[in-house]
Amino acid sequence: MLVNGKVEEHEVEPRMLLSDFLRERLGLTGTHVGCEHGVCGACTIMVDGDSVRSCLMLAVRANGAEIQTVESMGCVEALSPLQEAFRERHGLQCGFCTPGMLATCTDALQKYPLDTEEKIRDVLSGNLCRCTGYQGIVEAVKVCVAARNALQAASDVGANKEEMKR
Structure with missing residues (x-):
């Protein structure tokens, strides 16, 4: 995937959330985790130009995607x-x-x-x-x-x- 303009290639557990991947693997802690149910919006990022709740998306689903976090804004x-x-x-x-x-x-x-x-x-x-x-x-x-x-x-x-x- 392309994260904030940088190619990232990692193996992840199939159940790893995109929010956890961004925070734990890439150190992009600007993506906040609040409710972990997609209700609060704190984890919202851009995926292929659309706002997405990263706590509701598996990291493996972002394969090939272009991701923008607050760090790139x-x-x-x-x-x-x-x-x-x-x-x-x-x-x-x-x-x-x-x-x-x-x-x-x-x-x-x-x-x-x-x-x-x-x-x-x-x-x-x-x-x-x-x-x-x-x-x-x-x-x-x-x-x-x-x-x-x-x-x-x-x-x-x-x-x-x-x-x-x-």
Whole structure:
């Protein structure tokens, strides 16, 4: 499998969970394990571009997959735009849910317009946070949606100018 851009090849027990593989074998402890039943969302990662609960997926099922964990989304010196928005809008407190929230939001921002607060809250409904009350997380996603929409609008303007030149 490809994990955060690096090829990883390991033999694993058939019953090993992907969350355990990432944490124990690869040392990627940003993938948090909360409920171990897929309810809390703390273990959410990206598998082939989709958010997935790694506590519900066997490591052997990830054979050939492209995996992204929170470790690939940015670092202290260079936060991703979503991480920066979480920081600016106080979308984290204890940080336990944050990696899963980031993976869920990354997936949603790539796939959905998220043009209302209700839609953002719906996307977040599968991830539990006991600290923030979600408002800062919702505000962080709104910041990213606005940035994405502005970028798309600028791209549309540029395309229209090119079309007029023809």
